[in-house]
Amino acid sequence: MKVKLEDIIEAMEFANMETEYYYDTHNEKVLMLFDGMVDGEDNPELFEDIKEGFVEDYIPLPGQYDINEYRIMEEFIYELPAGKNQDVLARTIQGRGAFRRFKDKLYDLNLEKQWYQYRDEVYEKIATQWYERYKIDMGNEKFWGVLKHIYNKCGVWNENYGSLLDELKDSKRTVCYRSVLISENEKKRLLDDVMENPYDLFYYGKYLVKEYPEQVYELCYKEISKSCAQAKDRREYKKITKNIAQLIKWKGNDTAKSLIEELKQRYPRKPALLDELEKVEKKL
Secondary structure, eight states: OBBBBBHHHHHHOOSSEOOOOOOOTTEEEEEEEEEEEEEEEEEEHHHHHHTTOOOOOOEEEEEEEHHHHHHHHHHHHHHSOOHHHHHHHHHSSTTTTTHHHHHHHHHHOHHHHHHHHHHHHHHHHHHHHHHHHHHHSSSSOOOOHHHHHHHHHHTTHHHHHHHHHHHHHHHHHHHHHHHHHTTTTOOOHHHHHHHOOOOOOOHHHHTTTTHHHHHHHHHHHHHHHHHHOOOOOOOHHHHHHHHHHHHHHOOOOHHHHHHHHHHHHHOOHHHHHHHHHHHTTTOO
């Protein structure tokens, strides 16, 4: 499967609540889904099948929730030198209209070029993680397979296998390391890594939940609780309840039930959250 990095980044720039992008693995191209149309053609049946995940040939590209532009703005401001520019921008992103004020102030402070360079680097990182997660070919050889072939040919694979995994882990290429662990069926190593850093827990959990259900359930509980504390609107609440639904699919009903009850008690003044929790509770 091949797709150009610039195509992924371009799709990320235009992704929003109404417009989503998917990679068509059969035809090796990016498709836009909008208002019941697939790449500009009226096809509501295929539109729904793709969105519901019923068609395996279509992989969702990083969307609005994956990108989290507000967090990118916060991190950009945090990395600026302490002083007037940092203080001014920190104030502009408070409250409604934060994105517009932020971009207007970037122009006033002559920081537009620096911002877009920073944002593009973050987008490229997200896109590269997407590549590695779904094993999309960017034109590079799969280095682990090459290493394995060479070491096997020299008859030294078994004695170097563990140290090579350790080196890969130390390289901080999390997605690549975990992909290798999955291909090598290294479930315990994968569990240890996910427990250390719960990045993309609800993707990697499917490889772990059969053998380590209690550990996965506990991680889900903690991560969903943490996400809920940071969530501010219904869109984010929907993502939270989607993860709870995944926990239920993994037969973590007791954990899900306890979690829902705790969230209800903790956030009684968030009606949108309570509404979404009530919907997912029906799946128990």
